[in-house]
Amino acid sequence: MKKNTTIPFDGTPEQEQQLRAVLSKLKNVPGGLMPAMQQAQDIYGYLPKEVQVIIAEELGVSLAEVYGIATFYAQFALYPKGQYKVAVCLGTACYVKGSGEIFDELSKQLNIANGEVTPDKRFSLDATRCIGCCGLAPVMTINDEVYGKITAKDVAGILAKYQA
């Protein structure tokens, strides 16, 4: 997580307009802060400080509260993700079938740790909780593509498809 703190924020005015529209709708909804942050992440792909500031101002809460929620829940990302989001399920069913080794192999091949993104922003790597296709265990995903019943040996071949 530590590597990428310097990636500059590159939000567009269109994104900000979208964000403000969402926030004005959720302003008076009880418990609307989390849905606001979820939708903001949909717009930007992550929640940089600049976006958190806008949310805090518009919803009339402190930045600390927004940041507190952003760091509490695993779903919120403070750093951008790669073009290809690689995720390995480390739920129990996958773990007992060796997904830990698959994760280590990915980490080795991509040379990044959990939650990080490669310097060219092509790949990011995440260990996830159970994604619910335990019948295919062990499972890794790249964006929406699911790769099931794999071994550490298959990793290089799968990554190669995205490296072209």
Add this chain to the structure above:
Amino acid sequence: MKTVAELQAIKQKKGELFGAGMHHILVCGGTGCTSSKSMNIIKALNEKIAENKLESKVRVVMTGCFGLCAKGPIVVIYPEGTFYHSVKVEDVNDIIQQHVMAGKPVERLLHVEADTHEAVHKLGDTEFMRKQKRVALRNCGVINPENIEEYIARDGYQALAKVVNEMTPDEVIDTMLKSGLRGRGGAGFPTGRKWQFAKASVSDVKYVCCNADEGDPGAFMDRSVLEGDPHVVIEAMAIAAYAIGSNQGYVYIRAEYPIAVQRLQKAIDDARANGLLGENIFGSNFSFNLEIRLGAGAFVCGEETALMTSIEGKRGEPRPRPPFPAVKGLFGKPTILNNVETYANVPAIIRNGPEWFASMGTEKSKGTKVFALGGNIVNTGLVEVPMGTTLREIVYEIGGGIPNGKKFKSAQTGGPSGGCIPAHLIDTPIDYDNLIAIGSMMGSGGLIVMDENNCMVDIAKFFLEFTVDESCGKCTPCRIGNKRLLELLTKVTNGTATMEDIDRMEQLCYYIKENSLCGLGQTAPNPVLSTLRYFRDEYVAHVQDKVCPAHVCKNLIRYEIDKDTCIGCGLCQRKCPADAIERTDYVAPGHKLASMRINVEKCVKCGACMEACQKIKAIRKV
């Protein structure tokens, strides 16, 4: 919908779901099967049907989970009920031409029983299904979850109609009490009692919530219900709302379940459009609205007070009880919270009566339970069995046993809050109280099977890493206690622990259990305690002999080359990333080249050499 007659009219119009004279091809659209491209099969089927002008004779239906996820994608064809597994797009042509048009089953896609080697034509005749009893899952794999009329055709919303028109709230609660239904989320609190408390609380506003934040790693029961039969949850929540006097409900669901979220949202919209949610349901004074709130990936939000805090849009930290949510819950108002599977039982109880439900199960655990069967087992998938079914029946009959001829070592239930059941207790009838008695718990229903290659200390560490990561940090025993416990456990897996450390771990476990604020902390040490109880010899082996009997813990394994088997080809030497393999001057009898050996000082235990030597098999883990 203003009258029950309108509901009956829809039911009658829809008629028998799979009536004669037409082929219905059901294709699983659950997360497991869609991951194996079942949507492409649906597309290909529809194309073939159009090509052969069969539109009036064949209908393709996307359904929820059939349960046998290991064999996905799954296709079932009615009226015959033929069950095909591991179907690929290339098989579609034969399904249409051979099965539908020529009336001959496609033999190669039929399920073959592992023990008898016989092909089985119908899903219901497989060993996997024979011992199951489907109550909560009765519509999963039968109806199209995105079609409200199919739900109505299967007696959907009849229970709500009956409750609103013919029963008082007290009668509804009484029915739930009599049925003996207990919470399926883990703790097993009687559902009727929960409703009774909330009804007794006086307030202008009350809430009904559904816990669909299925966070246990390896559990996917609730997701499958929501994906396969979302209306059953909506109907049950409306019934609960009527019983306690509430008008507003929230479903708190994991954002990681996109298909479930989308289908539930569609179901809510359809129910509202048909007047089954909203104002004056069935022309009564009862109004009920329902909203989805997305969880954001925090395991602690499965705890009831934390979940409500999260719906309020805050950090999902639990708070002390009492006051219980039935008195002071969401937004400070009386609230009930039940999990998805609990709700999925409610309409059937109202329709069939509490006696019917109470006739299934054991003395104190009534009805059925859904388990997500995973790990080292042949038939990975979703099973629903009467309470009191033994673990042996689930693992060996329904689950088809352990793959590759391995030995059953343990079954883990209850996720990070539960424990490991050893082989000698495999005949225990599974219900709430028996599981507690043997040091595990029902939990939400994850059931992970482990074989001789799994190290129990490593499994305990896996779960503890999970809870340490997911501890919200509010109370000290959980935040710091579990962290210290994990450090001790890591010493064991590293081979640096002493026997005193094991005693210290045990003490710490009890301290954490007794002093933590919420269920997460109170149960977090269970995986450690239960493995210490049943697999203490493995801990002792790690500590005293510095050996991991299952060859899992990296620090405690060594690779060895058998000097008489080694042919000296040097392949291992070339594959070794650490330059740890050297040639000896020993030439085994009958071999031309000197054998290799591993320098343990340099070895990083990656296992590359053993993989390289798969043909000769001269390298082994010790």
